[in-house]
Amino acid sequence: MTTRGLSSGGLCLVLGGARSGKSAYAERRAAETSLDKVYVATSEAYDEEMRERIARHKALRAEAGWYTIEEPLALAETLAVERGGDRVILVDCLTLWVTNLMMADRDVDAAASGLVEALSETTGQGPVLLVSNEVGLGIVPDNAMARAFRDHAGRLHQQIAAIAEEVVFVAAGLPLTLKG
Numbered sequence: 001m002t003t004r005g006l007s008s009g010g011l012c013l014v015l016g017g018a019r020s021g022k023s024a025y026a027e028r029r030a031a032e033t034s035l036d037k038v039y040v041a042t043s044e045a046y047d048e049e050m051r052e053r054i055a056r057h058k059a060l061r062a063e064a065g066w067y068t069i070e071e072p073l074a075l076a077e078t079l080a081v082e083r084g085g086d087r088v089i090l091v092d093c094l095t096l097w098v099t100n101l102m103m104a105d106r107d108v109d110a111a112a113s114g115l116v117e118a119l120s121e122t123t124g125q126g127p128v129l130l131v132s133n134e135v136g137l138g139i140v141p142d143n144a145m146a147r148a149f150r151d152h153a154g155r156l157h158q159q160i161a162a163i164a165e166e167v168v169f170v171a172a173g174l175p176l177t178l179k180g
Helices: 022-031 048-063 075-082 094-103 108-121 144-163
Strands: 011-016 036-041 066-070 087-092 128-133 166-171 174-179
Touching: 011 022, 011 144, 022 087, 022 128, 022 166, 036 048, 036 075, 048 066, 075 087, 075 108, 087 094, 094 108, 094 128, 094 144, 108 144, 128 144
Parallel strands: 011 128, 011 166, 036 066, 036 087, 087 128
Antiparallel strands: 166 174
C-alpha cells in the first residue's frame, strides 16, 4: 500500500459496498503514516445492538491508538477545527452522515456543500480519509426516501471525488484506485 497524498495533507475518498473492507483499508492507510490518528465516527445508536457495536469499535480503536470523535451532524465544522497539525483524520462514514442529516430534517445539499467547502479550504492542512458506501450500483429504490438518500449520497461522492487527490473503490477487501 502507498501513502501518496496522505503525508502531504491530501484528501482520499474510499468507496465500497457494505462489509467490502473499505474501513479496514482506510484504517491501514492512516496507520501507515507517522501521524496521530483521529477517527470521526458519524454513527448514531438507535438500539442496543448498535450501542454495543459502537462501544466495541471505539474500544478497539483506542487500543490501536486512535482518538475518537463522535459527530453525527456537524461534520464540516468538526473537520475545520480538527484538521491540521500532526494528525491524520479518518471519517467513517459519509452515508451514515447523510442518513443522520435526513433523519434530522436538515438540508442535505447545503450540508454537503459546506463539507466540500471545508475540505477545500483546509487542503494541505493534514490528510483526511473519507469512507462511504457506494449506493449507486443497485436497482432504483422503490420509495421516495430511499431514492432521495441515493441521490444525496451520489451527488456528495461526485463533489468530493472532484476535489480529492485520490479515490479508491474497495470490493472483497481489494482496493482499486479510481483517481490518483
